[in-house]
Amino acid sequence: MIFEYAPAPESRAITTIKPKYGHFIGGKFVAGSKHFATINPATEEVLSQIALAGKAEVDAAVKAARKAYTSTWSKTSGKERGKYLFRIARFLQERAREFAVLETLDNGKPIRESRDSDIPLAAAHFFYHAGWADKLEYAGLGSSPKPLGVAGQIIPWNFPLLMLAWKVAPALATGNTVVLKPAESTSLTALLFAEVCQQAELPAGVVNIVTGDGSTGALIVNHPGIDKIAFTGSTEVGKIIARSVAPTKKSVTLELGGKGANIVFEDAAIDETVEGIIDGIFFNQGHVCCAGSRLLLQENIAEEVLHKLKKRMEKIRVGDPLDKNTDVGAINSKEQLAKIVELAKVGDAEGGQRWSPASELPKKGYWFAPTIFTGVTSAHRIAREEIFGPVLSVLTFRTPQEAIEKANNTPFGLSAGIWGEKGSRTLWAAQQLRAGVIWSNSFNKFDPTSPFGGYKESGWGREGGRHGLAAYLKGVTGE
Amino acid sequence: MSDRIDVKKTYKLFINGAFPRSESGRTYEVKTSKGVFLTNACLASRKDLREAVVAARAAHNGWSKATAYNRGQILYRIAEMLQARTGEFIQEIMMTTGVTKVKAEKEVLQAIDTLVWYAGWSDKISSLTGANNPVAGPFYNFTVPESMGVVAAIAPENPSLLGLIESIAPVITSGNTVIVLASTKAPLSAMSFAEVLATSDLPAGVINVLTGKKDEIAPWMASHMDIDAMDISGLPGKLTSEVKVAGAENLKRIHSFKGTTPTRITAFTESKTIWHTIGV
Numbered sequence: 001m002i003f004e005y006a007p008a009p010e011s012r013a014i015t016t017i018k019p020k021y022g023h024f025i026g027g028k029f030v031a032g033s034k035h036f037a038t039i040n041p042a043t044e045e046v047l048s049q050i051a052l053a054g055k056a057e058v059d060a061a062v063k064a065a066r067k068a069y070t071s072t073w074s075k076t077s078g079k080e081r082g083k084y085l086f087r088i089a090r091f092l093q094e095r096a097r098e099f100a101v102l103e104t105l106d107n108g109k110p111i112r113e114s115r116d117s118d119i120p121l122a123a124a125h126f127f128y129h130a131g132w133a134d135k136l137e138y139a140g141l142g143s144s145p146k147p148l149g150v151a152g153q154i155i156p157w158n159f160p161l162l163m164l165a166w167k168v169a170p171a172l173a174t175g176n177t178v179v180l181k182p183a184e185s186t187s188l189t190a191l192l193f194a195e196v197c198q199q200a201e202l203p204a205g206v207v208n209i210v211t212g213d214g215s216t217g218a219l220i221v222n223h224p225g226i227d228k229i230a231f232t233g234s235t236e237v238g239k240i241i242a243r244s245v246a247p248t249k250k251s252v253t254l255e256l257g258g259k260g261a262n263i264v265f266e267d268a269a270i271d272e273t274v275e276g277i278i279d280g281i282f283f284n285q286g287h288v289c290c291a292g293s294r295l296l297l298q299e300n301i302a303e304e305v306l307h308k309l310k311k312r313m314e315k316i317r318v319g320d321p322l323d324k325n326t327d328v329g330a331i332n333s334k335e336q337l338a339k340i341v342e343l344a345k346v347g348d349a350e351g352g353q354r355w356s357p358a359s360e361l362p363k364k365g366y367w368f369a370p371t372i373f374t375g376v377t378s379a380h381r382i383a384r385e386e387i388f389g390p391v392l393s394v395l396t397f398r399t400p401q402e403a404i405e406k407a408n409n410t411p412f413g414l415s416a417g418i419w420g421e422k423g424s425r426t427l428w429a430a431q432q433l434r435a436g437v438i439w440s441n442s443f444n445k446f447d448p449t450s451p452f453g454g455y456k457e458s459g460w461g462r463e464g465g466r467h468g469l470a471a472y473l474k475g476v477t478g479e
Numbered sequence: 480m481s482d483r484i485d486v487k488k489t490y491k492l493f494i495n496g497a498f499p500r501s502e503s504g505r506t507y508e509v510k511t512s513k514g515v516f517l518t519n520a521c522l523a524s525r526k527d528l529r530e531a532v533v534a535a536r537a538a539h540n541g542w543s544k545a546t547a548y549n550r551g552q553i554l555y556r557i558a559e560m561l562q563a564r565t566g567e568f569i570q571e572i573m574m575t576t577g578v579t580k581v582k583a584e585k586e587v588l589q590a591i592d593t594l595v596w597y598a599g600w601s602d603k604i605s606s607l608t609g610a611n612n613p614v615a616g617p618f619y620n621f622t623v624p625e626s627m628g629v630v631a632a633i634a635p636e637n638p639s640l641l642g643l644i645e646s647i648a649p650v651i652t653s654g655n656t657v658i659v660l661a662s663t664k665a666p667l668s669a670m671s672f673a674e675v676l677a678t679s680d681l682p683a684g685v686i687n688v689l690t691g692k693k694d695e696i697a698p699w700m701a702s703h704m705d706i707d708a709m710d711i712s713g714l715p716g717k718l719t720s721e722v723k724v725a726g727a728e729n730l731k732r733i734h735s736f737k738g739t740t741p742t743r744i745t746a747f748t749e750s751k752t753i754w755h756t757i758g759v
Contacts, residue, residue, distance in 0.1 A: 124615070140607060239727050246723035254730070411729070413749075423755075430753045441756040447614035451622050451752050456707070457730050465612050467622060467750050477734060477746045 005317070008324040010111045015102045017188065020049040023057050023211060024194035026064035027204025032057070032211070038187060041108035042321050042330035042365040050187045053210035055219055058179070061208040062225040065150045065177040068205030073177050074147065076203070078134030085130030085172060087200040092123040092165075095196070099189055103161055104321045106188040108330030108366070109284055111322050121446055122165035125464075128448035129169035132469060136174060139469050146474045147175035148251060149227035152220040155190075156233045157183035157332050158287040158388075164190055166463045167230050168207060169448075174472040176228065177206045181220055184213040185333050218244075226250065230471065232289075235386075235412070235457050242460075253461035253471040255289065255453060257386040258414030261407035262292030262443060263429065265400070265420035266301050272441065273419045274308045277392070280417055280443035282316060282328055282370050286390040287336070289458075290415035292443050294383055295372075295394045296403050302396045306374065314357040316370050328390060331366040340368050340389035347373045347382040352393070378409050386412070400425065404432040413455025417443045436462070490666065492521050492690065493673030495534035496683025502526050507691075509666060512577025520666050523691035525699045528658065531687035532705050535629045535656035538684030543626045543654030545682075547602035554598035554648060557679040558591050564675065565591075568640060568668050575665035576637065590641045593739055597648035604653060604744055617757045624748035626654030627732065628707035631700035633693055635713035639665035643672060645736075646710050647686055649743035658687045658706075660697070662713070666690040694718060701725035701733075708732040708747050 022031040032051020039046050053061075073081070092099065099122075100115040109118070136145045151171045155163040160182055171178050182190035190209050197207050210216060214237075221229055221244050231241055232255040245252055262280050264273055280292025297305050321329035331337040348354055352373035361367040368389055376383050376393040383393045397403040407416055416435040418426050426440045436454040439445060446452065451465035461471045470476040490509075491498040503524035509517045521527075542550070561568070565587050572583040610622040630650045635642035639662035650657045661669030673688045689696065697714055700706055701722040711722060712735040726733050734746045 235730075239730065242727035242730060243724045246727065247720040256730075426755070427753075430751075435751070436749065437752050437754075439754045442618070442754060445614070445616065445618065445754055447612070447616070447620070449612040450614050450620050450754070451610070451612070451750050453750070455627075455749050455751075460730065460732065462750050465622065465752075466610055475742070477742065 005325050007320070009320065009322045010101060010324055012101050012105060012322065014098045015105070017048050017102070021187070021191050021211065022051050023053055023061065024191065024197070024207070024209040025057070025061045026208065027198070029194070036184070036213070038106060038185060040105050041332050042362070044364050047105060048188065050211045053181070053212040053216045053219070057210050058216065058219040058223060061179045061210045062150060062223050064205035065179050065208050066225055068203055069149055069177040072203045073206050074175060078136060078175070081172060081175065082130045082133035084200055084202050085126050085133060085169060088196055088202070089123050089126035089130060091196045091199055092119065092126060096120065096123065099161060099192060101322070102192060103189050104329070107157065107160060107186050108321050108332050110326040110329045111324055112326065113284060118159055118162045121448070122161045125165035125169045125448040129173040133173040136469065136473070139466055141470055141473055141476050145174070148472060148474060149176060150225060151176045151178045151228040151230055151472065152223065152226040153178055153180040153230045154217045154220060154233065155180065155182055157186040158284060158289070160186040161189040161193065163232050164193060170463070170468050171230070171472050172206065174469055176472050179208045179210060179220060179226065181210055181212060181216055187211040221245065228252070228472065231255070238459065253463070254459040255463060256457065256459040258289045258291065258412045258454060258458050259294055259384065259386055259410050260290055260292045260415035260417065260435070261294045261296050262417035263296045263403045263407060263419065264298060264301065264305060265418070265422070265425065266298040267421045268301070268419035269421065270301070270305060270308055273305065274312050276417065276419060276441065276443045277309055278312060278316070281392040282390050283444045285328055285331055287332060287388055288444060290437060290444065292415070292417050293387060293392060295392055296406055297394065297396050298403070299396045299398050306394065309372070310355065310357070313370055313372070316357065318359055318367065318369060319362060328370060331368050331389065334366055336388065337366040337368060340387055340391060343382060343385060343387045344371060344391055347376070347380065347391070347393070350380045350382070352376045352380060352382060378406055384410065400429065404429060408432070408434045411457040414458035415439070487518065490518055490520050490670040490690070492523060492527060493670070493676065493686070493688040494527065494531045495687065496677065498673070502530070509575065509664070511574050517574060517667070520670070520690045523660070523689035523696060527689060528696060528699055528703070531658040531689060532629060532703055534684035534687055535658055536705055538656045538682055539626070539628055541682055542651070542656055542685045545654070547605070550652065550654065551598045551601035553680050554594055554601065554652065557675060557681065558594035558598065560675040560679050561587070561591050561594065561672070564671070567671060571667040571671060572640060572665070575667050576639065586638045586641050590644045593641065593644050594648055596739060597652050597744070600649070600741060600744055601652045604741065604748070608745055608748070608750070612752070614754070619755045619757055620752065622750050622752045624653065624745065625751050627747050627749055628655060629705060630655045630657045630708045630710060630747055631703070631706045632657055632659040632710040633697055633713040634659055634661050634669070636662045636664055640668040640672065642713060643669050645739065645743065646712055650710065650747050651685055652744050653748050655747050656685045658689065658700070660689050660691060660693060663690070663692055697722050698725055701731065702728060704729050706731060709734070710747070711735045
């Protein structure tokens with residue numbers, strides 16, 4: 001049965017999108033030379049024209065960041081730096097609805113998530129790091145912690161403003177200046193953030209934003225005037241960056257892919273667990289590096305969990321991201337949809353059994369129904385490769401040891417979930433799992449105080465918490 | 480002068496708690512600083528490295544799950560065993576490097592003290608680098624440092640014993656296991672140190688010691704997919720870029736250090752954050 005709801009759309013009148021944008025360099029918006037379209041993935045409507053930064057623009061941004069670092073920001077006390085960050089946090093809260101609507105239009109994620117998760121968390125990240133700016137010598141990262149200089153930051157399209165906050169807030173709190181490039185398909189909230197920097201009277205050049213595609217990112221990675229690269233994105237690109245910076249002195253942090261195991265033990269509270277499985281894989285259309293994309297069910301409860309999971313999935317509302325009742329929005333781009341479709345086909349071909357609830361997807365835009373594959377083994381590509389979409393691979397296990405072995409059988413090591421009522425076993429499992437973030441009886445929770453980042457091929461370093469500061473200070477991890 | 484012929488020691492590799500020769504059958508001549516022949520050391524091969532990695536991986540689960548107290552005691556035991564053999568190490572360092580007895584003795588004593596220093600860190604590092612994170616929700620959220628797994632280390636040419644210990648002790652303190660390539664020119668003290676390890680209650684495979692050439696072994700360490708991290712403090716600068724490029728294939732954590740510092744421990748730990756739900 002599918003519930004009928006009247007449409008409840010959030011108004012887009014709160015946001016004004018300009019027909020064309022430039023870059024934000026040295027405190028000013030400067031016109032771009034070449035442009036490309038950014039679209040609403042739910043409707044394929046062209047929202048605006050985004051500038052493509054080439055060498056001249058990246059050079060100008062790095063120069064502005066260096067100048068700001070040398071002449072202003074490195075001479076600004078931690079106390080004053082912190083006050084700028086507090087201001088930014090407040091402005092983000094004040095303009096939260098505007099940011100949420102813009103994010104949903106440009107990204108395709110449900111307004112429920114941009115409004116209740118992305119934007120509040122972005123503001124919280126600035127508020128949290130603001131307080132660190134004048135307390136760095138107490139962070140246990142050396143008695144006289146020093147910034148690195150100019151940070152080049154490249155962020156993905158899945159949580160555009162939130163990933164900006166994860167990068168910019170700690171960099172500024174520790175005294176670095178930044179050149180940030182948002183993802184090609186989701187530049188709008190970063191450009192609105194530039195306005196917030198102006199409102200906060202942040203000194204010119206402390207934050208510079210250049211828009212563009214992978215070629216712009218490569219210009220940043222290889223720029224000799226940059227001291228630090230912070231990247232969030234695919235493991236494939238992360239490895240390219242690691243190779244590119246090998247001959248240089250640049251320090252690097254990487255937040256990369258994952259294939260998170262969500263382990264359900266036989267004594268788990270099934271109804272709660274089903275909600276957690278849904279949160280783990282269908283949150284943000286599954287465009288989440290730490291998604292719980294491998295469900296590991298203890299064999300004796302597998303049937304019951306799957307039955308309840310399917311019933312619950314039938315009630316997921318897929319559709320207009322601006323509708324306040326929508327659970328799952330649009331796939332962010334045509335390219336990403338093609339990747340999901342391709343890997344799901346591989347899942348069929350390798351013998352997985354595909355199931356999706358009956359649902360009608362919008363005719364225009366990029367959509368993929370919430371999907372589960374049962375009968376999956378550890379050797380299947382859909383159990384090994386990151387799909388980055390609303391597709392769940394289901395495996396089973398008999399003993400806790402087997403669950404751990406299957407969970408750890410991956411080159412990734414970002415996240416994992418553990419469902420069960422026995423605390424000692426939960427902590428035992430948490431100890432055995434080779435992953436950087438572990439949720440017990442929950443999934444996909446984030447907080448600025450909580451370090452986030454992966455083991456193995458899921459990346460280098462942590463973001464958030466006291467640990468995240470190390471990424472922007474000298475000498476914390478050797479030379 | 481005595482007519483008696485000395486019984487000379489055969490220097491071999493140290494893999495999985497045993498002392499094998501290189502499977503390749505290769506050796507190289509170790510000479511005094513003045514060029515006088517001392518011994519034939521093993522020229523470790525790629526296969527020796529791979530066997531050492533297998534041993535180190537197998538040892539990791541047990542060593543990383545041993546209590547911090549236990550790891551600390553074993554590190555301290557290594558210091559005890561080294562102290563007892565101070566004279567032998569002074570001789571070996573003097574022979575291979577040509578330094579005075581005063582300098583050699585200083586190095587050995589410092590090596591012992593360094594072991595004791597890292598031994599004391601084993602049950603303290605978590606308190607200092609872990610965290611209890613006050614998240615905005617009903618969760619007990621905490622962060623703990625854990626070992627990364629298998630670490631490959633290139634010990635510096637000089638000081639040959641102290642440098643070797645600096646590249647081993649901090650790495651195993653947190654529960655990693657290690658394969659170390661010793662000083663090429665002065666490998667004697669490293670191989671005698673392996674004998675110290677063999678009598679220190681250290682589980683087999685936790686420390687594996689190879690002798691050979693840096694430009695031959697380091698790139699194989701870097702490209703080995705079951706090595707998680709590298710300490711390249713002893714790697715010649717001209718090889719750094721090549722090693723980092725090869726290491727990117729499985730995103731090895733690659734670091735180098737100067738001196739005795741807890742950073743040598745923390746650089747080879749991963750932070751694990753656990754969100755434990757609170758409720759009745």
